[in-house]
Amino acid sequence: MEGQENVSRALAARLERHGYDVATAPSGAAALESCDDTDIMLLNMELPDIDGLEVCRRIRTISDTPIVAFTDRTADLGRVRGLRAGADDCLDKPYEFHELLARIEAIMRRVGRALGVPGVPARVLTVGDVAIDGATREVRLRGRPVQLTRKEFDLLYYLARHPGTVVSRRRLMSEIWDDTSAHALGPRASRTLDTHVSSLRGKLGHSGWIVTVRGVGFRMGHVYTSRTLPDAEAG
The missing domain is CATH 3.40.50.2300 (Response regulator)
Structure with a gap:
């Protein structure tokens, strides 16, 4: 054609x-x-x-x-x-x-x-050197824009909205991909989630931004740069 x-x-x-x-x-x-x-x-x-x-x-x-x-x-x-x-x-x-x-x-x-939980206004979330703007869907790393796909942004924003919380794979698939069809993740759904986590880590430049908790899910991490290292660690 x-x-x-x-x-x-x-x-x-x-x-x-x-x-x-x-x-x-x-x-x-x-x-x-x-x-x-x-x-x-x-x-x-x-x-x-x-x-x-x-x-x-x-x-x-x-x-x-x-x-x-x-x-x-x-x-x-x-x-x-x-x-x-x-x-x-x-x-x-x-x-x-x-x-x-x-x-x-x-x-x-x-x-x-249509971000996050209904009724919760979109806002700018800051995690270390990453700023995530829920209204404009823009992400900046140390002031530089990071280009994310729609699902990558939704995943990052959701994890950042739950700091310190380990979010299960099942919950992420339900909230981000609206996949509520099964209690256990199928291989395809699991690969989809892993692919997006891997891509996010690559675009943010460090695997520590998203921490894997084996057998459970993921949580938002925090990566120190040479500019933000505490004195104890810098020495």
């Missing part, structure tokens, strides 16, 4: 000119692999391998990444089916680019407010 690939590349270029970091997926299978590391997904319902509605349904079983679906205005109940399959919003093709931008911004504003 060379025509669709050209459309995807053109859309990606326009979004990048408006400040977005864009990655394209050539197939439904590729979209499923990348959905959890994406802040928002733009999903064409016409895919070369898997029906777009089925891709949407599968994403909803493993991730709460927001989805904007592109539907065919001539298809019977296209928007209705897209929304029922799990899309957050639908646009009929052809669509206006600036309308797409407005819908993306509206969804991301809603996502930005």
Whole structure:
């Protein structure tokens, strides 16, 4: 489907000119692999391998990444089916680019407010040299911005909101990934959590930021830098 690939590349270029970091997926299978590391997904319902509605349904079983679906205005109940399959919003093709931008911004504003426990206002949390802004979803390490995916931010913010507390794997999967389907973690869910913890440690530059408590879960750690070392340790 060379025509669709050209459309995807053109859309990606326009979004990048408006400040977005864009990655394209050539197939439904590729979209499923990348959905959890994406802040928002733009999903064409016409895919070369898997029906777009089925891709949407599968994403909803493993991730709460927001989805904007592109539907065919001539298809019977296209928007209705897209929304029922799990899309957050639908646009009929052809669509206006600036309308797409407005819908993306509206969804991301809603996502930005949906942090932590309902009723608890987003705020800036400081752990050592890391500042985590719950309102703007920005993370800074010693004043320098750290680029995190949506789920990486949610995981870091949740742990930082519970300082000194060991949070179980099951609780993290329930709170961050909304996975309440089983009492015991399956291999896939466990790998998902470990992958995100490992990525966070790498981006923060030290494994000590997130401490593993074997057999239980994780807690927020604290890493001293040469600038913040106590005198006893510095000597």
